[in-house]
Amino acid sequence: YIFYTDWAWTSFVVFSISQSTMLVVGAIYYMLFTGVPGTATYYATIMTIYTWVAKGAWFALGYPYDFVVVPVWIPSAMLLDLAYWATRRNKHAAILIGGVLVGMSLPLFNMINLLLVADPLEMAFKYPRPTLPPYMTPIEPQVGKFYNSP
Numbered sequence: 440y441i442f443y444t445d446w447a448w449t450s451f452v453v454f455s456i457s458q459s460t461m462l463v464v465g466a467i468y469y470m471l472f473t474g475v476p477g478t479a480t481y482y483a484t485i486m487t488i489y490t491w492v493a494k495g496a497w498f499a500l501g502y503p504y505d506f507v508v509v510p511v512w513i514p515s516a517m518l519l520d521l522a523y524w525a526t527r528r529n530k531h532a533a534i535l536i537g538g539v540l541v542g543m544s545l546p547l548f549n550m551i552n553l554l555l556v557a558d559p560l561e562m563a564f565k566y567p568r569p570t571l572p573p574y575m576t577p578i579e580p581q582v583g584k585f586y587n588s589p
Contacts, residue, residue: 451553455546458510461486462545463538466516470523471530479523479537483516503565505557511548515541 466479487509494507522537 451546451550454510455549458512458549459515459538459542459545462512462516463519463534463541466519467534467537470533477520479516479519480513483512486510486512503557508553508556510545511552512545514548515545518544 462479462483466482469475469482470478490507490509494504494509497506498504518540519537522540523533526532526536
């Protein structure tokens with residue numbers, strides 16, 4: 440969450456690309472080798488439940504409820520399944536059209552999802568970063584320490 444606060448746009452883009460890729464690659468791979476339509480939705484549901492579990496675990500550790508934001512995979516997965524069903528005679532079209540639909544819709548759904556999250560800046564001040572370990576503590580620059588100047 441703090442990462443999202445500090446790098447809001449960058450992390451939104453990175454997360455959108457990675458989550459779209461996770462969904463499309465996993466679901467298309469499974470669909471092409473099993474031929475079972477509706478697989479992407481199943482896959483997205485599993486990832487959603489897994490994220491709910493992670494959210495609960497972080498919450499149990501004392502972090503705010505909004506610390507883990509559950510991505511909105513399911514509507515994009517349903518679009519992917521629809522594309523697969525509509526293009527079942529052409530696997531390449533399924534990948535191309537389904538991939539484009541997911542790539543365009545998942546960031547949109549997640550943007551709406553993130554707008555509903557409590558103010559990230561307020562959360563960042565309420566829950567400050569943990570102390571850095573000694574090996575990561577920045578060293579102050581020793582400027583002019585060995586220079587004999589008046």
